[in-house]
Amino acid sequence: MRIAEYRITRYQFARDRTIGDSQVRIDAANVAALELVAENGLVGLGFIQSLFHPLPDQAEIVRVFEEEAWPDLAGQSPLALVHRVQRPRGGNRRAFGLPFEEALQVALWDLSAKLVGLPLHELLGSRRKRVKAYASGLDFHLSDDEFQAFFAHAEALGYRAFKIKVGHPDFDRDLTRLELLRKTVRPGSSIMIDANEAWGAKEASAKLQKIHSLGFDLLWVEDPILRHDFDGLRNLKAATPWTMINSGEYLDAAGKRLLMQAGATDMLNVHGQVTDVMRIGWLAAELGVPVTLGNTFLEIGVHMACALPEVEWLEYSFQNFDHLVEQTIEIHDGWIHAPDRSGHGLVLSETGRLDWTRPEILSREDLGDAPINPAG
CATH class of the missing domain: 3.30.390.10 (Enolase-like, N-terminal domain)
Structure with missing residues (x-):
């Protein structure tokens, strides 16, 4: 056809x-x-x-x-x-x-x-129909009250993992946000931070050590430094054995390959280009590098997440796109479920x-x- x-x-x-x-x-x-x-x-x-x-x-x-x-x-x-x-x-x-x-x-x-x-996930070779979802605020520009209200809502919906934005010029503001999150969500929740390349390599090491010394256990830190600084990322991995470095978001498929081959990340961040994600995901599996699915439009990435054995987490950011489609992808109690409908399951x-x-x-x-x- x-x-x-x-x-x-x-x-x-x-x-x-x-x-x-x-x-x-x-x-x-x-x-x-x-x-x-x-x-x-x-x-x-x-x-x-x-x-x-x-x-x-x-x-x-x-x-x-x-x-x-x-x-x-x-x-x-x-x-x-x-x-x-x-x-x-x-x-x-x-x-x-x-x-x-x-x-x-x-x-x-x-x-x-x-x-x-x-269903797309079956065509891609999935052996499961759900993966864990974490609540991501894209929250850098929210006030403290808005920040707390957002994550309190996510916690009430059953999320048990939360990612916040850091990298503010005033590092105390980053620490305040972490403390507000700790007060808002239940003990034992998984916490991730994302600096979006705001830091230099030595700066990142010092700030992550400070965060750790204050008792914040981070599941991962995302894009702490520049995407092509493979030496800096590799050194940062060694300096922070208590957390994982999650990088690769801003690199194309070839760049992601070089990043993994350089041993410069603990986890690989991928997004929504299905063919590219599956090809680089296959290589990540060969190299034993865990993969995370970042934001994908209307959570289409759940299909790749279910098909790739190295994926444990998918990002959900509460963006207001649901009105564009007849039926959205199901998320509840901190899990996102791949639709059983043919294709990716979204219809305008x-x-x-x-x-x-x-x-x-x-x-x-x-x-x-x-x-x-x-x-x-």
């Missing part, structure tokens, strides 16, 4: 809270849905996302997609495309003009799984399409109130 047509729907709306970390601040969602339609009418769904700036008008997104992506998709088998290996030589492999890469991988895998009548909501389609760019002031999504 071949790909016959496509649809692109542009959305733009306010977020229900300001999210971000030590490096970025985001208060609006800029998303487009990509639907690849097979000859028999089955649809593969992916999402084009721009974190920091509005996507162009829908007509321009379509123009770029038509010129750069569609010629390699039209009339092709999605199952063949997801397994295709390309040789990066000269200019024959380059980034698209708009961020289509992840949307294409997700949509092609979704359509492939539907064509063979399997026609009500959401009607209410939230924004074919043309709106200013931030014109976005209005954030969509109301169910709590949790």
